[in-house]
Amino acid sequence: MSSSDGLVGRTAVELAELVRRGDVSAVEVTDAHLARIEALDADVHSFLCVGGDVARAAAADVDAARARREDLGPLAGVPVAVKDMFCTTDLPTTAGSRILEGWRPPYDSTAVARLRAAGAVVIGKTNLDEFAMGSSTENSGYFPTANPWDLGRVPGGSSGGSAAAVAARFAPLALGTDTGGSIRQPAALCGVVGMRPTYGRVSRYGIVAYASSLDQAGPFATTVTDTALLLETIWGHDPMDSTSIPAAPEPALARLEDGVEGLRVGVVRELTEVEGIQPEVRAAVDSARNLYEKAGASVEVVSVPSVEYGLSAYYIIAPAEASSNLARYDGVRYGLRAEARGSGGVPRKDSEVAAMNAATREAGFGTEVKRRIMLGTYALSAGYYDAYYGQAQRVRTLIIRDFARAYERFDVLLAPTSPTTAFELGAKTSDPLAMYLSDVCTIPTNLTGACAISVPAGLDAAGLPIGVQVLAPALGEAVLLRAARALEVGFAFAGVPKLGEEAAP
């Protein structure tokens, strides 16, 4: 295959097979994707940092290994875009924040190390809301990312760069993190598949922490099969993460095509009837329901009453943990250090370290990050702890109990991913509460620690992608992916956004 044009837009499974067979080199695959990024990312802004020579060198290593007839990994030569929350030794890691501008970690996150071991090529680091705090990628400390389907709209967030990169076919696969919906919501808004695995399924080691008890890494892809392939590459126990699940996961990829005959599906009433839901999104959930029934599953509506408190609980727990996790960015050891200035803006030579800490954090953190640090600091303060953090943890327990009850009757649950399709850039930046509401359907899974996936279900009247969400209990990745695959077959969504010359009328 000499033309690189045929290499973009292919799935990871296809690319890995082409490289394995020797039909193309890994360097050709990488070059083709780098060329597309070069040509079109100026419109999308999905990458904070493009791998370039570093990616080519990784691809060349794969080709050399093939030339030596070594066994190639399952993702050999496949480009993967990585959210800039994952530590990488060869590319800067910023978490989308100015406070970490230019920081080069001395170690790889476990997920990235496993990608590399599988032969994948890290093609670049993608944009995000600063420290993953946001639902539109507009809170990036660098620049906002556009939705490839409509450059005037947001890609969702916080993993908006990864979702947009996969939608724009800059890479067939991407890594994201999902603390309150940060993989699933942008996947829905960008028309790709995005999955949040069970808490502890993918190691958090080397992922910049936002809210430790809710953070979980997961895959983006254009197909459910590619999603499963990427998941199986990065999942599994990691002794470097105490919260990592020790038991080996049940294989998911091998059971993907087993169908949903006899599967019990519950439609979560409270999430489907959520306030402000776009009628087309609700219609998509109904379509999903019909597809399941046609495929032999049984579907019923189920009530999970406590989910309505999920958003409130989340916005106590996540900021509380964040206020502590982000305390380390103080200008002492790495990242930005701002000089404390006295009156007249003159640097204070005698400044105490506390003044330097404050100046650094003032200069380095964005508005939303500061807002959450203050919220979380308040929620943990003496005299307020029990009323806020304690209460939120009790709500969390309640939601876990309600879901456990639902899973006594159902194998998987069905819900919208986001109440609406992509909104316009700037539409919600001045109203944090409206922004927070776009995660109302995804947050319950983070609170329970279970797994869920967003699958493209078609386009709305404005031509914007709609996602539906399938939820499964903790450790239920295999049944979750099998159920998602059935929807993928049913919806048969094949839309690709048009960019650059493709978009010309």
Place this chain on the structure above:
Amino acid sequence: MSLTDWETVIGLEVHCELATETKLFCGCPNDFGRSPNTNVCPVCLGLPGSLPVLNERAVEFALRVGEALHCDVPEESIFHRKNYFYPDMPKNYQVSQYDEPICGNGWLTVPLPDGAARRIGIERAHLEEDAGKNSHVGGGSGGRVHGADHSLIDYNRAGVPLLEIVSKPDLRSPEEARSYVAELRGVLEAIGVSDVKMEEGSLRVDANISLRPAGSEKLGTRTEIKNMNSLRSLTHALEYEAERQAEVLEAGDAIIQETRHWDEEAGRTYSLRSKEESHDYRYFPEPDLVPVVPSAEWRDRVRAAMPELPSARKARLIESWGISDTDASVLVSTPGLADYAEAAVGAAANGSGRDVTNWVTGDLLAHLKESGAAPADLPLAPAGMAELLKLVGDGTLSRPLAKEVLSAALSGEEGGSPAAIVAARGLAQVSDEGALAAAVQAVLDAHPAEVDRYRTGEDKDRKKLRGFFMGKVMAETKGRGNPQVLNRLLDAALPTGP
């Protein structure tokens, strides 16, 4: 009122560095003396994305302490984050145990200065990570932060495992506090969890102290005293602080609840800035760690493997060696000393416990105090001590000569071997009667006037003169003459009276 009208109430927080191979949450070696910031990794530096993994050995050490101090060990304990900004803390929070510690509610029987023993309550013992170390440089600051040009931070110590053992406010005097720490130190040493060196900071003691009118049940306002680096400075600091508080109270003023720093050189405590006192640490459960749930089997194993504790060892030594309570206390409360003595007794003849104790708690202990050495590091090994005893026992060395040999052995002469020192210095005691009799005769011949006065003198003078002759004979034999033999020969050679 004077100090005697006040009752002193003291509670101690003892921070014990656990002697694990690696740090509390990462694989970095738990050792000291490396160049600054070389014994670090992403975890103990708190780099973005790093996560802690609990060191099981540290948990096991905490379980041993729980066992030794008769603590309740709950089935599950958890870690919290203690949040505050300080440059030596890589994450700006310390991972520590808070309201669910690994050990709660226990006691330690402490021998008190008046000879009695009392149970001192243990409030809790909890695991936590140590911070790095600041040094403040320049500006004539004398190493203090105020006035320094800049500060340097060494994170090698960050993440070293600490066990903080908190006593109940059951101690009633600085001397009791000292006895408590000495006893606790002995326990920690015996169970092998720490090298318990106060001077090197592996055992750090903070004290809470308050006064109340004698007979009152209500606790007074306390101050917390820091920076006491030895048992001696603990006693001095608490004595100073008790007097200071008594003066404040007697002047009708109130004690300010604050942290005070002990200044060893000035011999006083001084207030640290009190505005830093009202910290809100915003404790919350550490989400990066899972609960500590030691299995019943594990705890049984720890219990079964508990070594003999100092109190039991002391009773055994008193019983089997016939030594005094005081000597036994010195042996078990001085780090390494009882081990040394037992090893020496093991290498020596039966029934030598008392003799070994005399040497070890006498000249050898004096040497340890003066040199700061640990018994295990002495050039004179326990076997050498046994050898010295043998040389005394078989008459090769007199007691004064043995002291000389001991001193030489302790300073490393002849590799610390008493026999080699005796040979090299030609110190062996002379017991040969012919040689000694000649020496006696030579002295008497050289001092006819004194011999004459001896013959005619009163008993008092005779006694004095006899001492004079003995001294001369000893000098004649260069101190090596067997005193018993010499005594006999001298008595035989001196005239019997007028």
